[in-house]
Amino acid sequence: MKKHIAVLPGDGVGPEITEQAVKVLQTIAQKFGHEFTFTNGLIGAAAIDATGNPFPKETEELCLKSDAILFGAIGDPKFDNNPATKVRPEQGLLAMRKTLGLYANVRPIFTFKDFVSKSPLKPEIIKDVDFVVVRELIGGIYFGKKGRSKDKTYAYDTNEYSKPEIERVAKFAFELAQKRRKHVTVVDKANVLETSRLWRETIQQMQPSYKDVTVDFMFVDNASMQIIKRPSEFDVIVTENMFGDILTDEASVITGSIGMLPSASIGEKTSLFEPIHGSFPKAKGLNIANPIGTILSAAMMLEYSFKLSLESKAIYKAVEKVLAKGLGTKDIVTENQLSTTQLAEAIIEEL
Numbered sequence: 001m002k003k004h005i006a007v008l009p010g011d012g013v014g015p016e017i018t019e020q021a022v023k024v025l026q027t028i029a030q031k032f033g034h035e036f037t038f039t040n041g042l043i044g045a046a047a048i049d050a051t052g053n054p055f056p057k058e059t060e061e062l063c064l065k066s067d068a069i070l071f072g073a074i075g076d077p078k079f080d081n082n083p084a085t086k087v088r089p090e091q092g093l094l095a096m097r098k099t100l101g102l103y104a105n106v107r108p109i110f111t112f113k114d115f116v117s118k119s120p121l122k123p124e125i126i127k128d129v130d131f132v133v134v135r136e137l138i139g140g141i142y143f144g145k146k147g148r149s150k151d152k153t154y155a156y157d158t159n160e161y162s163k164p165e166i167e168r169v170a171k172f173a174f175e176l177a178q179k180r181r182k183h184v185t186v187v188d189k190a191n192v193l194e195t196s197r198l199w200r201e202t203i204q205q206m207q208p209s210y211k212d213v214t215v216d217f218m219f220v221d222n223a224s225m226q227i228i229k230r231p232s233e234f235d236v237i238v239t240e241n242m243f244g245d246i247l248t249d250e251a252s253v254i255t256g257s258i259g260m261l262p263s264a265s266i267g268e269k270t271s272l273f274e275p276i277h278g279s280f281p282k283a284k285g286l287n288i289a290n291p292i293g294t295i296l297s298a299a300m301m302l303e304y305s306f307k308l309s310l311e312s313k314a315i316y317k318a319v320e321k322v323l324a325k326g327l328g329t330k331d332i333v334t335e336n337q338l339s340t341t342q343l344a345e346a347i348i349e350e351l
């Protein structure tokens, strides 16, 4: 199989970790007889410094003509602490999601069996956790009307959803559940929000087309509690943009290190794959960041965009074996701490 991949390293540790995932993809190509080619593009603070725009037109074009996108991270403290900043790196991320139409953000939450003791939660609670959060990514309060009054003392952000937007992401969640344990939990706040009532109504109307899938509805405040109390009972959670943002940070704690979790953002034309952690500016250039989240994002790319499930599973297996040997970066092991590149080498060795 021949595929072209856009690589957007971005800021902070982004360049270091995407480099490791590219090496893993090259190893897979060699081992399974595929041809993957890679082109780098600018995004985030790196793109602002070079062009003044956090998501330059050139990067957009590169993404649109690629079969998939591998993304590192975005964000630089030099923008966070300066209220006068006009363009922020995060605007590049939101612009990219919107222009590329990345409507479903898929964040799997699972534990590695040799790893349950690393979580702050009790092993008996998290040992069988295996669920996926499908977060709507280009609607809701992130993209609704927003503004300030002239005298600057009043501000508003609007939560907006249309039926087709809900149907599109719900269809993705239903189909994903059909390949898993056939259970969808819709997380909303339908006791208060009109948008949530539209979510419920729309998904209830879709249910007859997915008779094999059990659906339940849960208020977001209760869901935030159940994710910690009985996380193993979830299979697929589908929810709006902002609730999904918050719940996935909460859920990442189950795995033990946010450095380990991958994600996919599914679009109509092309899809993007990135670790769920941020740019970790303090670690920039130090070769200490955990590359596993990005390497597993590459595994998700093989599965979701290229339908190469054998190849994808090979990466998960290799990561599992390396962890079983007690190897890891300093966020996950206390002895024999490896660098970013050493941990990636160990995974490539297993492959």
Ligand code: IPM
Pocket: 090, 093, 245
């Ligand atoms: C995420 C991040 C982004 C979001 C920020 C950086 C805009 O927190 O990908 O979850 O809120 O979507």
Ligand code: MN
Pocket: 245, 246, 249
């Ligand atoms: Mn977030």
